[in-house]
Amino acid sequence: MITPLHHGDSNFNAGLLTAHKLQPINTTITLSDANRIWDVIVVGAGPGGSVAARQLALLGSSVLLVDRASFPRSKVCGSCLNGNALATLDSLGLGHLIAANGAVPLRKFQLSVRKRTASLQIPTGVALSRIRLDVALVNAAIDAGAQFLPETNIVVEQNLTRNKKYRYVTARCGSGQSLLKARIVVAADGLGARRVDPKDPTRSQIIDRHSRVGAGVMLEKIHVPDWCKPGVVFMCCGKGGYVGLVVLEDGRLDVAAALDPMSLLSLETEKNQSRPGILATSIIVESGLPRIDNLVYAPWRGTTQLTRRPKQVADHRMFVIGDAAGYVEPFTGEGIAWALATGAAVAPLAHKASQQWQPAFVDYWCKSHAGLIGRRQRICRLMGQLLRHPGLVGLAVSAINIAPAIARPIFNQLNATTLDCTTNRRLPELA
Numbered sequence: 001m002i003t004p005l006h007h008g009d010s011n012f013n014a015g016l017l018t019a020h021k022l023q024p025i026n027t028t029i030t031l032s033d034a035n036r037i038w039d040v041i042v043v044g045a046g047p048g049g050s051v052a053a054r055q056l057a058l059l060g061s062s063v064l065l066v067d068r069a070s071f072p073r074s075k076v077c078g079s080c081l082n083g084n085a086l087a088t089l090d091s092l093g094l095g096h097l098i099a100a101n102g103a104v105p106l107r108k109f110q111l112s113v114r115k116r117t118a119s120l121q122i123p124t125g126v127a128l129s130r131i132r133l134d135v136a137l138v139n140a141a142i143d144a145g146a147q148f149l150p151e152t153n154i155v156v157e158q159n160l161t162r163n164k165k166y167r168y169v170t171a172r173c174g175s176g177q178s179l180l181k182a183r184i185v186v187a188a189d190g191l192g193a194r195r196v197d198p199k200d201p202t203r204s205q206i207i208d209r210h211s212r213v214g215a216g217v218m219l220e221k222i223h224v225p226d227w228c229k230p231g232v233v234f235m236c237c238g239k240g241g242y243v244g245l246v247v248l249e250d251g252r253l254d255v256a257a258a259l260d261p262m263s264l265l266s267l268e269t270e271k272n273q274s275r276p277g278i279l280a281t282s283i284i285v286e287s288g289l290p291r292i293d294n295l296v297y298a299p300w301r302g303t304t305q306l307t308r309r310p311k312q313v314a315d316h317r318m319f320v321i322g323d324a325a326g327y328v329e330p331f332t333g334e335g336i337a338w339a340l341a342t343g344a345a346v347a348p349l350a351h352k353a354s355q356q357w358q359p360a361f362v363d364y365w366c367k368s369h370a371g372l373i374g375r376r377q378r379i380c381r382l383m384g385q386l387l388r389h390p391g392l393v394g395l396a397v398s399a400i401n402i403a404p405a406i407a408r409p410i411f412n413q414l415n416a417t418t419l420d421c422t423t424n425r426r427l428p429e430l431a
Protein backbone atom coordinates (compact mmCIF):
# COMPACT_ATOMS: atom_id res chain seq x y z
CA MET A 1 0.00 0.00 0.00
CA ILE A 2 2.70 2.47 1.05
CA THR A 3 6.33 2.13 0.02
CA PRO A 4 8.23 0.44 2.81
CA LEU A 5 11.37 2.10 4.03
CA HIS A 6 14.46 1.14 2.09
CA HIS A 7 17.12 2.00 4.61
CA GLY A 8 19.89 0.32 2.71
CA ASP A 9 19.05 1.90 -0.67
CA SER A 10 22.45 3.21 -1.77
CA ASN A 11 21.12 5.90 -4.18
CA PHE A 12 18.75 7.17 -1.52
CA ASN A 13 21.50 7.27 1.11
CA ALA A 14 23.94 8.96 -1.27
CA GLY A 15 21.33 11.70 -1.82
CA LEU A 16 20.90 12.15 1.91
CA LEU A 17 24.64 12.45 2.50
CA THR A 18 24.98 15.15 -0.14
CA ALA A 19 21.95 17.06 1.11
CA HIS A 20 23.06 17.01 4.75
CA LYS A 21 26.84 17.14 4.34
CA LEU A 22 26.97 14.23 6.78
CA GLN A 23 29.75 11.68 6.82
CA PRO A 24 28.77 8.02 6.53
CA ILE A 25 29.35 6.15 9.77
CA ASN A 26 31.83 3.41 9.03
CA THR A 27 31.65 0.00 10.60
CA THR A 28 34.06 -0.29 13.53
CA ILE A 29 34.27 -4.09 13.32
CA THR A 30 33.94 -6.77 10.65
CA LEU A 31 31.38 -9.53 10.88
CA SER A 32 34.10 -12.13 11.34
CA ASP A 33 35.76 -10.11 14.14
CA ALA A 34 32.36 -9.76 15.79
CA ASN A 35 32.31 -13.53 16.19
CA ARG A 36 33.25 -13.56 19.86
CA ILE A 37 31.38 -13.44 23.16
CA TRP A 38 29.79 -10.06 23.83
CA ASP A 39 28.40 -8.85 27.13
CA VAL A 40 25.56 -7.22 25.20
CA ILE A 41 24.43 -7.15 21.57
CA VAL A 42 22.06 -4.25 20.88
CA VAL A 43 19.83 -4.85 17.83
CA GLY A 44 18.83 -1.56 16.19
CA ALA A 45 20.63 1.80 16.25
CA GLY A 46 17.67 4.17 16.55
CA PRO A 47 17.57 6.50 19.59
CA GLY A 48 16.70 3.65 21.97
CA GLY A 49 19.44 1.26 20.84
CA SER A 50 22.17 3.89 20.52
CA VAL A 51 21.52 5.31 23.99
CA ALA A 52 21.41 1.81 25.52
CA ALA A 53 24.69 0.89 23.77
CA ARG A 54 26.38 4.10 24.91
CA GLN A 55 25.31 3.74 28.52
CA LEU A 56 26.34 0.07 28.57
CA ALA A 57 29.77 0.90 27.14
CA LEU A 58 30.20 3.62 29.78
CA LEU A 59 29.39 1.04 32.46
CA GLY A 60 32.16 -1.19 31.12
CA SER A 61 30.20 -3.80 29.13
CA SER A 62 31.55 -5.01 25.81
CA VAL A 63 28.80 -3.90 23.39
CA LEU A 64 28.03 -4.61 19.76
CA LEU A 65 25.49 -2.19 18.25
CA VAL A 66 24.04 -3.64 15.02
CA ASP A 67 21.69 -2.14 12.45
CA ARG A 68 20.46 -3.45 9.14
CA ALA A 69 20.68 0.06 7.67
CA SER A 70 23.70 2.06 6.67
CA PHE A 71 23.96 5.40 8.45
CA PRO A 72 23.00 8.19 7.93
CA ARG A 73 19.51 6.88 7.29
CA SER A 74 16.10 8.47 7.18
CA LYS A 75 13.05 7.39 9.19
CA VAL A 76 9.34 8.18 9.02
CA CYS A 77 8.95 10.49 12.01
CA GLY A 78 7.59 13.92 12.94
CA SER A 79 11.13 14.79 14.20
CA CYS A 80 9.88 16.66 17.29
CA LEU A 81 11.63 16.11 20.61
CA ASN A 82 9.53 17.07 23.60
CA GLY A 83 10.67 18.30 27.02
CA ASN A 84 10.91 14.73 28.30
CA ALA A 85 13.26 13.67 25.48
CA LEU A 86 15.42 16.78 25.99
CA ALA A 87 15.60 16.20 29.77
CA THR A 88 16.73 12.60 29.22
CA LEU A 89 19.44 13.68 26.78
CA ASP A 90 20.55 16.37 29.26
CA SER A 91 20.71 13.93 32.15
CA LEU A 92 22.89 11.60 30.05
CA GLY A 93 25.28 14.44 29.17
CA LEU A 94 24.07 14.47 25.54
CA GLY A 95 22.08 17.72 25.64
CA HIS A 96 24.77 19.59 23.68
CA LEU A 97 23.99 17.49 20.58
CA ILE A 98 20.70 19.32 20.12
CA ALA A 99 22.14 22.80 19.62
CA ALA A 100 25.23 21.43 17.85
CA ASN A 101 22.95 19.97 15.17
CA GLY A 102 21.02 23.20 14.71
CA ALA A 103 17.68 21.98 16.14
CA VAL A 104 14.81 24.44 15.69
CA PRO A 105 13.22 25.49 19.04
CA LEU A 106 9.45 24.94 19.02
CA ARG A 107 7.16 27.65 20.40
CA LYS A 108 3.67 26.85 19.18
CA PHE A 109 1.39 23.87 18.56
CA GLN A 110 -1.41 24.71 16.14
CA LEU A 111 -4.27 22.22 16.04
CA SER A 112 -6.68 22.49 13.09
CA VAL A 113 -9.86 20.52 12.57
CA ARG A 114 -13.01 21.25 10.56
CA LYS A 115 -11.73 24.75 9.73
CA ARG A 116 -11.31 25.60 13.43
CA THR A 117 -7.88 26.29 14.87
CA ALA A 118 -6.45 26.47 18.39
CA SER A 119 -2.90 27.54 19.19
CA LEU A 120 -1.01 26.48 22.27
CA GLN A 121 2.38 27.57 23.56
CA ILE A 122 4.90 24.72 23.69
CA PRO A 123 6.82 24.89 26.99
CA THR A 124 9.91 23.02 25.68
CA GLY A 125 10.66 21.17 22.49
CA VAL A 126 12.72 21.20 19.31
CA ALA A 127 12.50 19.92 15.75
CA LEU A 128 15.56 17.99 14.59
CA SER A 129 15.70 15.71 11.55
CA ARG A 130 16.07 12.03 12.39
CA ILE A 131 18.96 11.75 9.98
CA ARG A 132 20.98 14.14 12.18
CA LEU A 133 19.71 13.00 15.57
CA ASP A 134 20.35 9.32 14.90
CA VAL A 135 23.83 9.91 13.48
CA ALA A 136 24.73 11.97 16.56
CA LEU A 137 23.53 9.23 18.92
CA VAL A 138 25.29 6.40 17.05
CA ASN A 139 28.52 8.43 17.14
CA ALA A 140 28.03 9.01 20.88
CA ALA A 141 27.75 5.23 21.38
CA ILE A 142 30.93 4.63 19.34
CA ASP A 143 32.78 7.37 21.26
CA ALA A 144 31.82 5.64 24.51
CA GLY A 145 33.40 2.38 23.29
CA ALA A 146 30.57 0.44 21.61
CA GLN A 147 31.42 -1.40 18.39
CA PHE A 148 29.12 -0.56 15.47
CA LEU A 149 28.15 -3.01 12.73
CA PRO A 150 25.78 -1.43 10.14
CA GLU A 151 24.13 -3.07 7.11
CA THR A 152 23.72 -6.25 9.10
CA ASN A 153 20.37 -7.93 9.62
CA ILE A 154 19.83 -9.75 12.89
CA VAL A 155 17.51 -12.63 13.70
CA VAL A 156 17.44 -13.55 17.38
CA GLU A 157 17.57 -17.31 17.78
CA GLN A 158 14.63 -18.72 19.67
CA ASN A 159 16.31 -22.09 20.30
CA LEU A 160 17.16 -21.73 23.98
CA THR A 161 18.46 -25.27 24.42
CA ARG A 162 21.85 -24.50 22.83
CA ASN A 163 23.66 -22.99 25.84
CA LYS A 164 21.62 -21.09 28.37
CA LYS A 165 24.61 -18.92 29.29
CA TYR A 166 24.22 -16.98 26.06
CA ARG A 167 21.68 -15.59 23.69
CA TYR A 168 22.48 -16.34 20.05
CA VAL A 169 21.73 -14.15 17.05
CA THR A 170 22.17 -14.85 13.36
CA ALA A 171 23.84 -11.87 11.67
CA ARG A 172 23.63 -11.48 7.88
CA CYS A 173 25.78 -8.92 6.12
CA GLY A 174 25.87 -9.04 2.32
CA SER A 175 26.59 -12.65 1.45
CA GLY A 176 28.19 -13.31 4.87
CA GLN A 177 26.43 -14.91 7.77
CA SER A 178 27.55 -15.60 11.32
CA LEU A 179 26.07 -16.89 14.56
CA LEU A 180 27.00 -14.35 17.24
CA LYS A 181 26.63 -14.82 20.97
CA ALA A 182 26.04 -12.44 23.82
CA ARG A 183 25.25 -12.75 27.50
CA ILE A 184 22.40 -10.30 26.93
CA VAL A 185 20.52 -9.08 23.86
CA VAL A 186 18.81 -5.69 23.94
CA ALA A 187 16.16 -5.61 21.20
CA ALA A 188 15.71 -2.04 19.93
CA ASP A 189 14.62 -2.85 16.39
CA GLY A 190 11.61 -0.53 16.21
CA LEU A 191 8.11 -1.36 14.99
CA GLY A 192 7.39 -4.71 13.43
CA ALA A 193 9.78 -7.04 15.29
CA ARG A 194 11.86 -7.82 12.23
CA ARG A 195 14.54 -9.41 14.44
CA VAL A 196 12.14 -12.26 15.06
CA ASP A 197 11.90 -15.16 12.69
CA PRO A 198 8.44 -14.67 11.12
CA LYS A 199 7.82 -18.40 11.38
CA ASP A 200 8.24 -18.36 15.15
CA PRO A 201 4.76 -18.48 16.68
CA THR A 202 5.88 -17.52 20.18
CA ARG A 203 6.99 -14.00 19.33
CA SER A 204 3.71 -12.63 18.06
CA GLN A 205 2.64 -9.06 18.75
CA ILE A 206 -0.71 -7.76 19.83
CA ILE A 207 -1.78 -5.32 17.12
CA ASP A 208 -4.73 -3.00 17.67
CA ARG A 209 -7.23 -3.87 14.96
CA HIS A 210 -8.10 -0.17 14.51
CA SER A 211 -4.45 0.79 14.27
CA ARG A 212 -3.45 3.53 11.89
CA VAL A 213 -0.35 3.27 9.70
CA GLY A 214 2.43 5.85 9.64
CA ALA A 215 3.53 7.73 6.53
CA GLY A 216 5.97 10.53 5.94
CA VAL A 217 7.75 12.65 3.39
CA MET A 218 10.21 15.57 3.34
CA LEU A 219 9.49 18.59 1.16
CA GLU A 220 12.49 20.52 -0.08
CA LYS A 221 12.82 24.13 1.12
CA ILE A 222 11.70 25.60 -2.23
CA HIS A 223 8.37 23.72 -1.94
CA VAL A 224 7.61 24.78 1.65
CA PRO A 225 4.62 27.15 1.71
CA ASP A 226 5.16 30.59 3.31
CA TRP A 227 2.62 29.95 6.05
CA CYS A 228 4.69 27.02 7.40
CA LYS A 229 6.82 29.02 9.82
CA PRO A 230 9.77 27.51 11.71
CA GLY A 231 9.02 26.91 15.40
CA VAL A 232 5.38 25.93 14.84
CA VAL A 233 4.00 22.37 14.84
CA PHE A 234 0.94 22.29 12.56
CA MET A 235 -1.36 19.38 13.37
CA CYS A 236 -4.31 18.79 11.01
CA CYS A 237 -7.01 16.29 11.94
CA GLY A 238 -9.62 14.77 9.69
CA LYS A 239 -11.72 11.69 9.07
CA GLY A 240 -8.86 9.72 7.53
CA GLY A 241 -6.29 10.43 10.25
CA TYR A 242 -3.99 13.31 11.12
CA VAL A 243 -0.99 15.05 9.57
CA GLY A 244 1.81 16.94 11.35
CA LEU A 245 3.98 19.54 9.65
CA VAL A 246 7.17 21.06 11.01
CA VAL A 247 10.09 22.98 9.48
CA LEU A 248 13.45 21.32 10.17
CA GLU A 249 16.92 22.74 10.82
CA ASP A 250 17.75 22.68 7.09
CA GLY A 251 14.55 24.46 6.03
CA ARG A 252 12.84 21.30 4.71
CA LEU A 253 9.30 20.48 5.78
CA ASP A 254 8.79 17.22 7.66
CA VAL A 255 5.32 15.90 6.87
CA ALA A 256 4.36 12.93 9.06
CA ALA A 257 0.95 11.32 9.21
CA ALA A 258 -1.04 8.62 10.95
CA LEU A 259 -3.54 7.37 8.39
CA ASP A 260 -6.54 5.11 8.57
CA PRO A 261 -5.77 2.06 6.37
CA MET A 262 -9.40 1.72 5.24
CA SER A 263 -9.47 5.36 4.10
CA LEU A 264 -6.26 4.74 2.15
CA LEU A 265 -7.71 1.67 0.47
CA SER A 266 -10.98 3.39 -0.41
CA LEU A 267 -9.20 6.09 -2.45
CA GLU A 268 -9.88 5.86 -6.15
CA THR A 269 -6.47 6.00 -7.74
CA GLU A 270 -4.50 3.81 -10.07
CA LYS A 271 -1.25 4.63 -8.34
CA ASN A 272 -0.79 3.04 -4.92
CA GLN A 273 2.20 5.28 -4.26
CA SER A 274 -0.03 8.36 -4.40
CA ARG A 275 -2.51 7.19 -1.77
CA PRO A 276 -0.76 8.68 1.32
CA GLY A 277 -0.24 12.00 -0.46
CA ILE A 278 -3.86 12.18 -1.61
CA LEU A 279 -5.23 11.31 1.84
CA ALA A 280 -2.82 13.65 3.68
CA THR A 281 -3.74 16.49 1.31
CA SER A 282 -7.46 15.92 1.86
CA ILE A 283 -6.93 15.92 5.67
CA ILE A 284 -4.98 19.20 5.48
CA VAL A 285 -7.64 20.87 3.33
CA GLU A 286 -10.52 19.42 5.42
CA SER A 287 -8.86 20.91 8.54
CA GLY A 288 -8.94 24.37 6.98
CA LEU A 289 -5.27 24.84 6.03
CA PRO A 290 -4.27 25.61 2.43
CA ARG A 291 -3.48 22.77 0.05
CA ILE A 292 0.27 22.11 -0.24
CA ASP A 293 1.49 21.70 -3.80
CA ASN A 294 3.79 18.78 -4.54
CA LEU A 295 2.55 16.76 -1.58
CA VAL A 296 0.50 14.24 -3.56
CA TYR A 297 3.30 13.11 -5.85
CA ALA A 298 6.12 13.39 -3.33
CA PRO A 299 7.98 10.12 -2.51
CA TRP A 300 6.02 9.04 0.57
CA ARG A 301 7.29 6.27 2.78
CA GLY A 302 5.25 4.19 5.14
CA THR A 303 5.24 2.06 8.25
CA THR A 304 3.39 -0.98 9.37
CA GLN A 305 0.44 -0.67 11.82
CA LEU A 306 1.46 1.65 14.65
CA THR A 307 -0.48 0.60 17.73
CA ARG A 308 1.04 -2.65 18.88
CA ARG A 309 2.96 -4.31 21.67
CA PRO A 310 4.75 -7.59 22.14
CA LYS A 311 3.24 -10.10 24.55
CA GLN A 312 6.16 -9.45 26.91
CA VAL A 313 9.10 -7.06 26.88
CA ALA A 314 11.69 -9.41 28.35
CA ASP A 315 12.71 -13.02 27.90
CA HIS A 316 15.62 -15.27 28.75
CA ARG A 317 18.70 -12.98 28.51
CA MET A 318 16.79 -10.46 26.40
CA PHE A 319 15.26 -7.04 27.11
CA VAL A 320 13.08 -5.15 24.62
CA ILE A 321 13.08 -1.32 24.46
CA GLY A 322 11.78 1.60 22.39
CA ASP A 323 9.11 1.03 19.73
CA ALA A 324 9.92 -2.70 19.77
CA ALA A 325 8.46 -2.79 23.28
CA GLY A 326 5.19 -1.20 22.15
CA TYR A 327 4.05 1.92 20.35
CA VAL A 328 0.73 3.74 20.27
CA GLU A 329 0.23 6.82 18.08
CA PRO A 330 2.47 9.70 17.02
CA PHE A 331 -0.07 12.46 17.92
CA THR A 332 1.58 13.38 21.24
CA GLY A 333 5.10 13.20 19.73
CA GLU A 334 6.55 11.05 22.49
CA GLY A 335 8.08 8.00 20.79
CA ILE A 336 11.65 9.32 20.84
CA ALA A 337 11.29 10.22 24.52
CA TRP A 338 10.05 6.68 25.27
CA ALA A 339 12.92 5.14 23.29
CA LEU A 340 15.55 7.31 25.02
CA ALA A 341 14.11 6.68 28.49
CA THR A 342 13.84 2.91 28.06
CA GLY A 343 17.30 2.79 26.42
CA ALA A 344 18.86 4.61 29.35
CA ALA A 345 16.90 2.65 31.96
CA VAL A 346 17.74 -0.78 30.54
CA ALA A 347 21.51 -0.18 30.59
CA PRO A 348 22.25 -0.75 34.30
CA LEU A 349 19.97 -3.80 34.30
CA ALA A 350 21.54 -5.32 31.16
CA HIS A 351 25.02 -4.60 32.55
CA LYS A 352 24.23 -6.38 35.79
CA ALA A 353 22.41 -9.22 34.02
CA SER A 354 25.45 -9.80 31.78
CA GLN A 355 27.57 -10.35 34.89
CA GLN A 356 25.18 -12.86 36.43
CA TRP A 357 21.85 -13.74 34.89
CA GLN A 358 18.80 -14.21 37.10
CA PRO A 359 15.35 -15.23 35.77
CA ALA A 360 13.89 -12.52 38.06
CA PHE A 361 15.31 -9.91 35.69
CA VAL A 362 12.56 -10.77 33.17
CA ASP A 363 9.79 -9.79 35.55
CA TYR A 364 11.80 -6.82 36.76
CA TRP A 365 12.10 -5.30 33.27
CA CYS A 366 8.44 -6.00 32.44
CA LYS A 367 7.41 -4.08 35.58
CA SER A 368 10.01 -1.31 35.16
CA HIS A 369 8.96 -0.79 31.56
CA ALA A 370 5.29 -0.57 32.49
CA GLY A 371 6.14 1.88 35.30
CA LEU A 372 8.24 3.99 33.00
CA ILE A 373 5.87 4.52 30.08
CA GLY A 374 2.68 2.50 30.68
CA ARG A 375 0.68 5.48 31.94
CA ARG A 376 1.83 7.74 29.13
CA GLN A 377 0.90 5.15 26.55
CA ARG A 378 -2.58 4.87 28.07
CA ILE A 379 -3.03 8.66 27.76
CA CYS A 380 -1.78 8.49 24.19
CA ARG A 381 -4.17 5.62 23.41
CA LEU A 382 -7.10 7.68 24.77
CA MET A 383 -6.09 10.62 22.59
CA GLY A 384 -5.87 8.30 19.59
CA GLN A 385 -9.46 7.26 20.21
CA LEU A 386 -10.64 10.86 20.58
CA LEU A 387 -8.97 11.70 17.28
CA ARG A 388 -11.25 9.22 15.51
CA HIS A 389 -14.08 11.70 16.15
CA PRO A 390 -13.24 14.99 14.39
CA GLY A 391 -16.48 16.46 15.80
CA LEU A 392 -15.23 15.94 19.36
CA VAL A 393 -11.80 17.31 18.46
CA GLY A 394 -13.58 20.36 17.01
CA LEU A 395 -15.36 20.87 20.36
CA ALA A 396 -12.02 20.51 22.17
CA VAL A 397 -10.52 23.14 19.84
CA SER A 398 -13.38 25.54 20.65
CA ALA A 399 -12.96 24.87 24.37
CA ILE A 400 -9.20 25.52 24.18
CA ASN A 401 -9.88 28.80 22.36
CA ILE A 402 -12.16 29.91 25.19
CA ALA A 403 -9.92 28.68 28.00
CA PRO A 404 -6.39 27.78 26.82
CA ALA A 405 -5.46 26.77 30.39
CA ILE A 406 -7.46 23.54 30.08
CA ALA A 407 -4.81 22.08 27.77
CA ARG A 408 -1.91 22.98 30.08
CA PRO A 409 -2.09 19.87 32.32
CA ILE A 410 -1.90 17.64 29.23
CA PHE A 411 1.14 19.49 27.89
CA ASN A 412 2.81 19.38 31.31
CA GLN A 413 2.14 15.65 31.56
CA LEU A 414 3.58 14.98 28.10
CA ASN A 415 6.72 16.96 28.86
CA ALA A 416 7.33 15.63 32.38
CA THR A 417 10.55 13.68 32.85
CA THR A 418 10.21 9.90 33.11
CA LEU A 419 13.77 8.73 33.46
CA ASP A 420 14.42 9.20 37.18
CA CYS A 421 11.74 6.78 38.23
CA THR A 422 13.67 3.74 37.03
CA THR A 423 17.30 4.72 37.11
CA ASN A 424 16.92 5.38 40.81
CA ARG A 425 15.15 2.11 41.49
CA ARG A 426 17.24 -0.58 43.11
CA LEU A 427 18.13 -3.49 40.86
CA PRO A 428 17.30 -6.96 42.25
CA GLU A 429 20.11 -8.28 44.45
CA LEU A 430 22.28 -10.93 42.87
CA ALA A 431 21.89 -14.29 44.61
Ligand SMILES: Cc1cc2nc3c(=O)[nH]c(=O)nc-3n(C[C@H](O)[C@H](O)[C@H](O)COP(=O)(O)OP(=O)(O)OC[C@H]3O[C@@H](n4cnc5c(N)ncnc54)[C@H](O)[C@@H]3O)c2cc1C
Pocket residue numbers: 007043044045046047048049066067068069075076077078079080081082152153154155188189190191194195196214215216256257258303306321322323324327330333334335336337339
Ligand atom coordinates in the same frame (compact mmCIF):
# COMPACT_ATOMS: atom_id res chain seq x y z
C1 LIG B 1 4.33 9.18 11.43
C2 LIG B 1 5.17 9.17 12.69
C3 LIG B 1 5.49 10.36 13.31
C4 LIG B 1 6.23 10.36 14.48
N1 LIG B 1 6.55 11.57 15.05
C5 LIG B 1 7.26 11.59 16.20
C6 LIG B 1 7.63 12.83 16.80
O1 LIG B 1 7.40 13.92 16.26
N2 LIG B 1 8.30 12.79 17.98
C7 LIG B 1 8.61 11.61 18.60
O2 LIG B 1 9.18 11.63 19.69
N3 LIG B 1 8.32 10.42 18.02
C8 LIG B 1 7.66 10.38 16.85
N4 LIG B 1 7.39 9.18 16.24
C9 LIG B 1 7.85 7.95 16.89
C10 LIG B 1 9.36 7.72 16.72
O3 LIG B 1 9.69 7.77 15.35
C11 LIG B 1 9.73 6.35 17.30
O4 LIG B 1 9.06 6.17 18.52
C12 LIG B 1 11.23 6.22 17.52
O5 LIG B 1 11.91 6.24 16.30
C13 LIG B 1 11.54 4.90 18.25
O6 LIG B 1 12.93 4.72 18.33
P1 LIG B 1 13.54 3.25 18.42
O7 LIG B 1 15.00 3.45 18.74
O8 LIG B 1 12.74 2.41 19.31
O9 LIG B 1 13.36 2.61 16.97
P2 LIG B 1 13.75 3.13 15.52
O10 LIG B 1 14.11 4.55 15.52
O11 LIG B 1 12.66 2.67 14.63
O12 LIG B 1 15.07 2.31 15.19
C14 LIG B 1 15.04 0.93 14.99
C15 LIG B 1 16.29 0.52 14.22
O13 LIG B 1 16.35 -0.91 14.19
C16 LIG B 1 16.85 -1.31 12.93
N5 LIG B 1 16.41 -2.70 12.72
C17 LIG B 1 15.16 -3.16 12.57
N6 LIG B 1 15.14 -4.49 12.43
C18 LIG B 1 16.44 -4.89 12.48
C19 LIG B 1 17.07 -6.16 12.40
N7 LIG B 1 16.37 -7.29 12.23
N8 LIG B 1 18.44 -6.21 12.47
C20 LIG B 1 19.17 -5.08 12.64
N9 LIG B 1 18.60 -3.84 12.75
C21 LIG B 1 17.26 -3.75 12.67
C22 LIG B 1 16.25 -0.32 11.95
O14 LIG B 1 17.01 -0.24 10.77
C23 LIG B 1 16.27 0.98 12.77
O15 LIG B 1 17.44 1.74 12.50
C24 LIG B 1 6.66 9.14 15.05
C25 LIG B 1 6.38 7.94 14.41
C26 LIG B 1 5.65 7.95 13.23
C27 LIG B 1 5.37 6.64 12.54
